Amino acid sequence: MQLSETVKLYMSKTEYALVKVTMDSYISMVNSIVSDAVNGTSIAKLTTKNVNADLPSALTNQCIRDAKSIVKKYNKACRDADRKNTKLAKQGKNIKVIATRPVLKKPCCYINNQSFKVNGNHIEFPVMINGKSKRLSICTKMTDRQKSIFSTSKLGTMRIVVKNNSVIAQIVYDADEPVCPDDGNVMGVDLGIKCPAVSKCSDGSVKFYGNGRRNKAMRRHFAAKRKTLQKAKHQDAVEHINNKEQRTMKDIDHKLSHDIVATAIVHNAKTIKLEQLQNIRSTTRTSRKNNHSLHNWSFYRLAQYITYKAKLAGIEVLYVNPAYTSQRCPVCGDVHHANDRNYVCKCGYHIHRDVLGAINICNSTEYVGDSNIRRTA
Numbered sequence: 001m002q003l004s005e006t007v008k009l010y011m012s013k014t015e016y017a018l019v020k021v022t023m024d025s026y027i028s029m030v031n032s033i034v035s036d037a038v039n040g041t042s043i044a045k046l047t048t049k050n051v052n053a054d055l056p057s058a059l060t061n062q063c064i065r066d067a068k069s070i071v072k073k074y075n076k077a078c079r080d081a082d083r084k085n086t087k088l089a090k091q092g093k094n095i096k097v098i099a100t101r102p103v104l105k106k107p108c109c110y111i112n113n114q115s116f117k118v119n120g121n122h123i124e125f126p127v128m129i130n131g132k133s134k135r136l137s138i139c140t141k142m143t144d145r146q147k148s149i150f151s152t153s154k155l156g157t158m159r160i161v162v163k164n165n166s167v168i169a170q171i172v173y174d175a176d177e178p179v180c181p182d183d184g185n186v187m188g189v190d191l192g193i194k195c196p197a198v199s200k201c202s203d204g205s206v207k208f209y210g211n212g213r214r215n216k217a218m219r220r221h222f223a224a225k226r227k228t229l230q231k232a233k234h235q236d237a238v239e240h241i242n243n244k245e246q247r248t249m250k251d252i253d254h255k256l257s258h259d260i261v262a263t264a265i266v267h268n269a270k271t272i273k274l275e276q277l278q279n280i281r282s283t284t285r286t287s288r289k290n291n292h293s294l295h296n297w298s299f300y301r302l303a304q305y306i307t308y309k310a311k312l313a314g315i316e317v318l319y320v321n322p323a324y325t326s327q328r329c330p331v332c333g334d335v336h337h338a339n340d341r342n343y344v345c346k347c348g349y350h351i352h353r354d355v356l357g358a359i360n361i362c363n364s365t366e367y368v369g370d371s372n373i374r375r376t377a
């Protein structure tokens, strides 16, 4: 499994200038290759020899790869738009979908694992100095955990990018996944809005996580601030608020997923079951969560975090069909909605409605593929 670690780069003015020029050349090179491809030039056989960039050859190589993958995505978006337009025309609607042509604006560059080196507190990578490729050794602040990861793992590409006025390096690495074949407990986890997560373990234990009301209040707070700033046309401040909200939400999801996996470990769970989230474009309503498609992305992220943290702890994650998990009686199998906070069945069974989902997920054996859950670095 691939994960990434972020470190801040501390540079002198001269070093910063060199890195900035490298990032600018990188994105302008990528943009120029993409624009050629979009205008009909074949880039399939493009190599560092055909590209005239003021960049170390390793970075030029990465530029070409990057451009190729952007073009591939763009071509797919074009095909999707065509298909959608045919559909819209059939429905007699006079609107058209256009795939936006991708242009990199924020300075960044990717460096492959053969071209950079982590050396103690420093990261070494090549930049151009007076037309020649030379290696810089940039000071960073790494935690002991990061140092140990970088010295023991197989590293992937490094991305250098500017975020909130600092230059950071994101380094991808291969993380080990321990395998525990012995039988253990199963834990079902139900994600929701009012109650962010509920777990039910096959040993009978139930646990609630997070505070939905507080999350909602926080979202409202950010939305109100954003509105004021937008009215005052403070675009930078709006972006700042957006970043802050994203960081806060990610932080909450990291804590929730950490607590869920920690509980699974305490209860000797070897399997965590989650609901397979529906594709956000899907119109099928198989779960109450799909009535809140806006929230689907946050469920998606939390599910991803749970998945990778579980894998790191040697716990398998399985996805089950979300249909009726909040409506089916686990005793008699009858399907009906819950009233208020309680689910009461005519067979006499009753339970807190938020626990019902976790119980049904825990019991479910209707497994579905995990193609909707992917990790992005």
Ligand SMILES: [Zn+2]
Binding pocket: 329, 330, 331, 332, 333, 334, 345, 346, 347, 348, 349
């Ligand atoms: Zn029943």
